[in-house]
Amino acid sequence: MSRKRRQHNAAFKAKVALEALKNIEPVHAIAARHGVHPTQVSQWKKELGDRLPELFARGGASGTAGETQEREKELFEEIGRLKMELEWLKKKLVNSSVEQRRHMIEPAHPKLAVTRQCELLGLPRSSFYYEPRPVPSQQARLMRAIDELYLAHPFYGSRQMTRALRREGYEPIGRKRVQRLMRLMGLEAIYQKPNLSRRDVAHKIYPYLLRKLAVTRPNQVWATDITYVAIQGGFIYLCAVIDWYSRRVLAWELSNTLDASFCVRAVARAMAEHGVPEIFNTDQGCQFTSTEFTAPLLDRGVRLSMDGKGRALDNVFVERLWRTVKYEEIYLRGYVSMVDAHAHLDRYFDFYNHRRPHSSLADRTPDETYRAALPAAVNQ
Numbered sequence: 001m002s003r004k005r006r007q008h009n010a011a012f013k014a015k016v017a018l019e020a021l022k023n024i025e026p027v028h029a030i031a032a033r034h035g036v037h038p039t040q041v042s043q044w045k046k047e048l049g050d051r052l053p054e055l056f057a058r059g060g061a062s063g064t065a066g067e068t069q070e071r072e073k074e075l076f077e078e079i080g081r082l083k084m085e086l087e088w089l090k091k092k093l094v095n096s097s098v099e100q101r102r103h104m105i106e107p108a109h110p111k112l113a114v115t116r117q118c119e120l121l122g123l124p125r126s127s128f129y130y131e132p133r134p135v136p137s138q139q140a141r142l143m144r145a146i147d148e149l150y151l152a153h154p155f156y157g158s159r160q161m162t163r164a165l166r167r168e169g170y171e172p173i174g175r176k177r178v179q180r181l182m183r184l185m186g187l188e189a190i191y192q193k194p195n196l197s198r199r200d201v202a203h204k205i206y207p208y209l210l211r212k213l214a215v216t217r218p219n220q221v222w223a224t225d226i227t228y229v230a231i232q233g234g235f236i237y238l239c240a241v242i243d244w245y246s247r248r249v250l251a252w253e254l255s256n257t258l259d260a261s262f263c264v265r266a267v268a269r270a271m272a273e274h275g276v277p278e279i280f281n282t283d284q285g286c287q288f289t290s291t292e293f294t295a296p297l298l299d300r301g302v303r304l305s306m307d308g309k310g311r312a313l314d315n316v317f318v319e320r321l322w323r324t325v326k327y328e329e330i331y332l333r334g335y336v337s338m339v340d341a342h343a344h345l346d347r348y349f350d351f352y353n354h355r356r357p358h359s360s361l362a363d364r365t366p367d368e369t370y371r372a373a374l375p376a377a378v379n380q
Helices: 010-021 027-034 038-055 065-092 098-104 114-121 125-129 137-152 158-167 175-185 261-274 291-299 312-328 338-354 366-379
Strands: 221-231 234-243 249-255 279-282 303-306
Touching (some): 010 027, 010 038, 065 114, 098 114, 098 125, 114 125, 137 158, 137 175, 158 175, 221 261, 221 312, 221 338, 234 312, 234 338, 249 261, 291 303, 338 366
Parallel strands (some): 221 279
Antiparallel strands (some): 221 234, 234 249
């Protein structure tokens, strides 16, 4: 017997889409809380973003003037409430652990309930009320040993970790116990995750233009790509735009959904701050082949270049950037939310651009290389 399909009313969809639009929690965490599929959340978020301008349009054909004014009043009240909540969040959420976040909760707050404060802080409500029990000394020693081995060998999974512990004298110990403790400690082996770039066969594919091309100046070739970033309770997506000549990160964006909009925002910000490139290179992912992404570049006279299918080295400098960012920043920290991830990545990209010497740039920083060559590029 087939299950009856659930029907969701407009108010429920708007509530879920608005939570996704805030970019505070990963999509699948929002979906799990409301009992819907992550794909539905992504779709509702996109529909809400597309239709927001309609909500503020005056003199529309649907509804009376009184209804329009009432709806505008409700929307302005909602915006005011969200602004108040985000201002409260920014003051509270700076480099804090779970225990610190527990102490941030204000049960007597006049406008924010404990449940809402926990949602904004990315803290399960049960964690706020939980009273921790002491860990047995034997388990504490074992967890310490696992932690030391993981720091030395972050590519160890539960099987290899079990073998290493047995060689160090922790007998008898089973893989299931090691697996449970690693999960409890939030440790996971570093390994290749599923491909994030999925081609849409209906989109136009552009040829690869960089083979045997001499890149001799900044803003000659830009490139972009998407990678995942683990946070507490799930993962989010990072898009960065780099200059091939100098390896400088020109702009970057985070999103909890894998659509084209945050990639478009990153490129628009890069062009607003640094000008227009001659060639823009991407892979064949549907985000980069969509009209939403390609149209603004083509309108500015940019030549589009796309990697060959299955050729990761065609965009090697972005792939190398992901390795650097993950090993020097992401893998060393445990982000608890998108706000936390954004704050740390903002500091890291500033360090990467302005203070980190690059061996392939004669030990200069990407920013020094980019700015030193700009006058010569302008005069050509």
